[in-house]
Amino acid sequence: MMIKEKLSADKVLLLLYVVLKPFYFFPSGNPQIADFIMLVLITYSFLFRLGRINRRLGFFLFLTLLFLYDIMMVNGIWAIALGGEMDVFSSTKWYLYNGAVMLALVILFRRNPQEYVKWVFLATATSLLVQAFILVSGLSPDSDEFRQSLFFNNPNQLGYFGLLCMGICLLCARFVSVKTIPLFIAIGTAFSIIAASLSKAAIISAVGMYLVFLLLSIKERTGLFWMNLLCVLVSSFTVFFIYLYTNENVLSDASIYTQIEERMVSLGEDSDDNLAARGYDRIANHPEYILFGAGEGMYERFNSSISLELHSTLANLFFSYGVMGTVLFILVMYGAVRGHRLVAWYPLAFQILYGLTHNGIRETFFWIMLALYFVTAEINTRQIKNGGDLLEKNLTNMRN
Template identity: 35%
Template sequence: MTISNQINNKAVDKKSVKKILVLFSLYLILTPFYFWESGLPQISDLVMILIIISNLINNKMTLTTSVQGKQSILISFMFILYVVSINFTWSFIMGEYIFIKSSLFYIYNFGVFITTVNLAHIYKDEFFKYIMIGIIGALLTQLFMLFYGIGDNYGGGRYTLSFNNPNQLGYFAILIFGILVFLNFHIRIKTKWLLFGVVTTGVLSIISLSNAAIISYFGILTGLLIFKNGKRFKKKYLILLITVALFVFFILYINTSIIHENTLLQSLETRLGSTSDKIARTSEVRGYFRITEYPQFWIFGSGEGAYYRFDGSSLEFHSTLGNLQVSYGIFGLILFITLMIKSIITSRYKCWYPLFFIMLYGVTHNGIRNSLLWILIALMSINYNSTSTKMSNIKSKDE
């Protein structure tokens, strides 16, 4: 079955397709809302599960993707299979079920990954437009909460808005910014909405007062300004906006006390000023000592759980790649890095810098469980001009 025939078949049930795409927008809008404690499924996760099931039913348990998408799915499947195997092994050895709970995050995100790959390949621009609608809706709801003073409850001037903690807010902002950069390459985004997304994600990063998120945001922004983004992106408007904003900030800074007495800016200055001290304490605070002091886990990993094995610490490793290395060894780390490199190559290196700076954020935070990261990698994993490959029951075979 060719890709054109597959798309024509989809047209028979347009209502089902429309519902899936609308649900994906709703998922993005609901993603920031944490109604329960972190680590538990949220409302958005329930919506995504419904999307995954509906997509499989609508496609009669068949996934259609490009050759590159098939390769990325196979790499991600190998990674998830390895993760689950390691966690089940340690669950049996330690007699604890926390390892199985950790595996569920990865299995869920694998479902998110293959569903995104499938939808992106089949519906292309239409799917991207619904993602953009979801992004705008999510950012508007967060701005609404900010303007009405909802979520400034973490202390030190740090905002949480609808999240449980400000780091989640900062990570959400840079992930959305990364997806926005991807969309800019594939669909025509009106300048006003592009600027809205760029500015709003910047505001959310800053009010989170997350050093990692702020640095990563400006890294992605710099990449957006430096690297060619096609005729669809009018750089001059963004450059003009940033120039005017910096000029206004400078005038206010030297002529008024508004900025000097602003609590948020004072907190930001304090946190950025302590960045060097935090870097010096990274190994101790984030858990990097586990790499050097526990070489027995270098090859296969320690599994994700029972952290008391590490000098009695009850906290997980606060690093994306670092946690993968300790939990799943060199094999798990290589598989995930291979998946990212494959996605970068497939996207023709257009979106390397958002992924790079998102991983830079991950130097001090473990962001592997966030489904938006898997969505971004999935979007980058498709060659939209290549020949399609039908994948039946997640097993690939060329037609």
């Protein structure tokens, strides 16, 4: 894919952030190198690119700020009520940060939506290729482990990263002109990374997302179905075979394919494959928190099978911030996707599916996806008013 647009400082910062995001050099819960780069981009967007706020952006901004205010209020009140326990308030910073990322990118992308969405695709595909190279070269600290984490803190983070990258690439490709082969290679590379993580939730969600994409390819991308399938299979198997034959421990013990099969066959049988083991039981055990929320942190307060956070995006929001916080978050998501045809929601839907067993709301790429939904909905609506559907024009370009 050729990028002919002028290379600006904000694009360089965005590329650096996306490529460096998977590298966790500091302890979990602390800002990483990529986050400091994003802070510069946030500052730049709000100071120099804010511009005029129309009604749609203003309403989306209002919903986001209201959601963030609810997070601060609930965690702040509980921190005071529990005797100044700041552990309950500490998670607030990640909601504020991710909300700022989403809004800053919306502001930035609205200047030239198609150009920036195309740039996000390029940055995401580049990041996937970098991680695939690390995987096959054995450069990661855990290269001898069966479940790969690369430079993340745990394998589930790697799997979720791959899933989000796949979703972002598929979303971008619906609304900007993306060459077919780079798109399918990006999907195959994402599959390889997800499979190496052996995250059951990520594998199931990725397969489901790709199947929906294949079905849409039959309907919308006439002539691309078999090229799609071939490129994805070739790119994913290439990464796998290189990984298989460069990792001596995998060769001597079990192939990655056997591990995937064992993980999927044991679905529902492992100790954490039930609702109680994911922390859902605390909702039933503590109905008093349903309305206002219990805040996040000090999980030993609760009667639950686990003493950690609730391993679910929506369930954690519901228990931690109550009905109001959950409704506000759903409204933020709806505010982002509003204006899209229902069929375009599927990349986000499979992120939510993954989030049924993992709390993925603190992953910044999730909020970047919401920013992309908001911007692509806006430009698609604008294009339709001018006499054409942006998606249909892009599909025509892909066929050609």
